[in-house]
Amino acid sequence: MKRAYIETYGCQMNISDSELMHGILAEQGFSTTDKPEDADVILVNTCAIRDHAEQRVIGRVGQLQQIRRDNPDVVIGVTGCMAQRMGESLLGRAGGVDMVMGPDAYRQLSDKLAEVVARRGPAGRLPMSQSAPAIAARGLAVLGFDPHENYEGVAAKRISAVSAWVPIQRGCNYRCTYCIVPYVRGDEKNRDPQAILDEVRALAADGVPEVTLLGQTVNSYEHGGWNFPRLLREVAHVDGIRRVRFTSPHPNDFTRELVEAMAEEPRVCKQLHLPVQSGHNRTLKRMLRRYTVEEYLEKIEWVRAAMPGISLSTDVIVGFPGETDEEYEATLQLMRTVRYDDAFLYKYSLRDGTPATRLPADQFVPDEIGSARLQRLIETHRAIQAEIYQSEVGRTEEVLVEKEGKRGGLQGRTGGNKVVTFEGPVGLIGHFVDVELTGTSGSTFVGEMAGALAAA
Ligand code: SAH
Ligand code: SF4
Ligand code: F3S
Numbered sequence: 001m002k003r004a005y006i007e008t009y010g011c012q013m014n015i016s017d018s019e020l021m022h023g024i025l026a027e028q029g030f031s032t033t034d035k036p037e038d039a040d041v042i043l044v045n046t047c048a049i050r051d052h053a054e055q056r057v058i059g060r061v062g063q064l065q066q067i068r069r070d071n072p073d074v075v076i077g078v079t080g081c082m083a084q085r086m087g088e089s090l091l092g093r094a095g096g097v098d099m100v101m102g103p104d105a106y107r108q109l110s111d112k113l114a115e116v117v118a119r120r121g122p123a124g125r126l127p128m129s130q131s132a133p134a135i136a137a138r139g140l141a142v143l144g145f146d147p148h149e150n151y152e153g154v155a156a157k158r159i160s161a162v163s164a165w166v167p168i169q170r171g172c173n174y175r176c177t178y179c180i181v182p183y184v185r186g187d188e189k190n191r192d193p194q195a196i197l198d199e200v201r202a203l204a205a206d207g208v209p210e211v212t213l214l215g216q217t218v219n220s221y222e223h224g225g226w227n228f229p230r231l232l233r234e235v236a237h238v239d240g241i242r243r244v245r246f247t248s249p250h251p252n253d254f255t256r257e258l259v260e261a262m263a264e265e266p267r268v269c270k271q272l273h274l275p276v277q278s279g280h281n282r283t284l285k286r287m288l289r290r291y292t293v294e295e296y297l298e299k300i301e302w303v304r305a306a307m308p309g310i311s312l313s314t315d316v317i318v319g320f321p322g323e324t325d326e327e328y329e330a331t332l333q334l335m336r337t338v339r340y341d342d343a344f345l346y347k348y349s350l351r352d353g354t355p356a357t358r359l360p361a362d363q364f365v366p367d368e369i370g371s372a373r374l375q376r377l378i379e380t381h382r383a384i385q386a387e388i389y390q391s392e393v394g395r396t397e398e399v400l401v402e403k404e405g406k407r408g409g410l411q412g413r414t415g416g417n418k419v420v421t422f423e424g425p426v427g428l429i430g431h432f433v434d435v436e437l438t439g440t441s442g443s444t445f446v447g448e449m450a451g452a453l454a455a456a
Contacts, residue, residue, distance in 0.1 A: 050349035163211070169216065321348070
């Protein structure tokens, strides 16, 4: 039996795509391995969102070349967003890549892997001491966009039996000026709601208690009279599903109807990731985010009024071209106003081909200033986050146990999506347990099982 190893970078959509690829390869008789040196096929599923993400992958693919020495038959492929962005040029990079494949082409995965092997000659083997140009010359690049591809009918092979990613949408119709996603993943494509519900029912039947609905702008979902609030409610009504989350909603498509669905459906987790990107209207305008700070804050108020205590998180970019001190200070101020439970904070990274590259060169924020702004924003956020976490110590929360903790014990999440580690038997993985939060690192909790279960 042939073995496949897939290493994943980037967002949840990419994790979900890797599960899809494992499913596609399983159909062809491949098994999964978590050791690249044991694999016949190594795929690196990549992200293109920032330059740093791409540099890491180049370094990693370079490292993986060592495996060719012991196993000259191995096929090394690069898939995902960076593969789509860099295309054929990637074949000759990082010591040589056998196959480059974009996010719309995974149905062809098995066929193209077979083609790569066939192109190596009758023995299907690369001669020893291959150079990157020689590997590239035999390599394949599969980069076609398919405006209808949403992988309907392809069964994913999921990593977790506790919490499942369920993609409901691929691609993106927004054109935020900094962002590469629409250029590597194409326009928005929404899946049939009945197919989504069938998938969720099958997961529930397998005993999976938690699902997270995925899309780049998940709440813009629309399909034959269905909108996102309706789909969310229906998913929450599937028997056996006890927690529903979704990511990432766009503030612009965030409606009162959605707030009502979240508030009224007890199985929808009281947690919201609502990317703001900047706290100043001029920056938001240059980013083409299509909302104002005031509109964003009003929506946060709706959410908090309907669901007091809801856990909030966001994404922010600092150092976007033209960002003045005043604009940056407004972002700090917004963080102090909203007080997020969690935040993903980034320094702007220029992406070739995106509209922001055409902003006047003298508007680009020097790297040192961008780094200093990021550092201060991180410190500001961490202090707020630590205060929030500290204030929650002593509470008892329902925790879904996901896995063993890194330093022993168990690890799970609260409804608010906060990580808790505590002592307990591994048999509790996949179960809900009441845990008293006894301490915090400032961004995670430690706890103790509470009540009857602890005594048992
Ligand atoms: N579709 C999601 C975001 C996906 S990318 C949404 O719209 O919310 C995840 C995050 O990466 C973005 O929210 C943004 O904060 C960040 N990001 C995107 N492009 C970036 C760039 N060029 N430089 C730095 N950060 C970027
Ligand atoms: Fe990128 Fe904007 Fe689309 Fe999100 S909404 S994926 S940030 S273009
Ligand atoms: Fe990265 Fe692609 Fe996701 S660029 S953030 S892996 S959609």
